[in-house]
Amino acid sequence: MMTTFSRGRRTALAFGLAALMAVAATAGEARPGGGSSMGSRGSKTFSAPPPTATAPGAPAPMQRSMTQAGPQMGAPAAPQRRFGGGFFAGLLGAGLLGALVGGGFFGGLGGIASFLGLLLQIGLLVGVVMLVLRFFRRRQAEPAMAGAYNRSGPAAGPRPGGPLGGNPLGGNPLGGLAGLGGGAAAQARPAQRDEVGIGPQDFEAFERTLGQVQLAYGAEDIGTLRRLTTPEMASYFTEELRANTARGLVNKIADVKLQQGDLAESWREGPVDYATVAMRYTLRDALIERASGRVVETNPPEATEVWTFLRERGGPWVVSAIQQTR
Incomplete structure (x- = not known):
């Protein structure tokens, strides 16, 4: 009897742990990116983006990427000259x-x-x-x-435009990209490395794409996701949506609004421009059972992530990576 009871308790405990793991997995896979860091940032894929006022801490390193890890591209270190050699x-x-x-x-x-x-x-x-x-x-x-002075020398003046005029995501402007204000907040903003020359139109494109990607993910619109992201990111999103379907769940997203954002860095690699942007935004995000419409999991109404966009010269910006903040 004792043996049967012990086995029953062990079985119940195993099922309980499995259920907890399933809940954790479903909760972690809400929103595009599934709460993980994924994608590619060119030669900077495995280098942490600079901190910003929106995301002052280093984002989580890439957990999934089609870019192979290897020595970072850049100028080779000067060989050390030691006495006796x-x-x-x-x-x-x-x-x-x-x-x-x-x-x-x-x-x-x-x-x-x-x-x-x-x-x-x-x-x-x-x-x-x-x-x-x-x-x-x-x-x-x-x-x-001389090179260090050129990279981090006199900071560029404030960008024209201030807060974005009009919110592409709907509602009233609530800060927007490059809209951190002046005074102490502007002085506390870390220096940005902008080799591309990101302007107000680029910031508006980033904000607009943020909302479009989130809403397309919630609508399971794979065609729109493929248009707004790189093939690598589209493959990750498709995989996540299929996993939700297999579990009988759908990730509904609505009311996406950018609260604050700023540029971490931008650079060029051949004909491709890259821009990494920290964004804090609010949304309604829930996992819902397809058959019954029952809410299985409600996710936090605010998120701060670091998104990287790329564009071919003259082309539109598309999402190439999403990194979670710690």
Whole structure:
């Protein structure tokens, strides 16, 4: 009897844990992206975007990406020059070896004078090596300092336009991208690296695409998702929607409104422009049972995520990655 009761309790516990895991899985898979970080950011896929006022912390690293992890693209690190290596080490080694076998630089160790002469030669050689190393380090430091000033030097002035005039998602403007205001908030905003020159029209496109992607996901409109995202992101969204269908659920999304957003960075890779944007937005987000219409899970009404957009030169912006904030 005790054995049967223990087995029954273990079975009930296993079913309870499975149910909890199923609820957690369904809750985690609400909204496009399923609460995970996925997609590609070109050569920056596995590099954390810079912090912004909207998302001051580093976003979660990519959990799913078709980009292969590898050495980050960029200028190779300058090789370190250590004393005892290269050309000067060869000279010093040759001198010491010659001294040991009786040659030396000026006659080897043929007595105390020769030994003292060898020490003097080594001292002079060390002095020459140090001078040469200082010269090379100074030459390397000058362009590095200039490059650092160019990257993070005088901050650009405020962007024209301020808060977006009109909310593409409906309702009243509630901040919008690049609409963080002035004063202390503007001074606290981290420096942005904008190589593309993102303007008000780009910010409006980002805001509009945010709402369109969310609503298309809630409507299970795969065609619209493919138009607004990269093939990689569209494949992830399609996979999530099919998983919901298999569980008899539908993720309904409505009333998407951007509350605040700002640019983290933008850059170019060949003919492709990239822009990573932090966005805080509100929405109504719930998982609903298809057969009965019963609400299975209600998700938080606000989310902060970091979205990356890309465009071919002259083409529209499409979503290439979504990263969750911690």
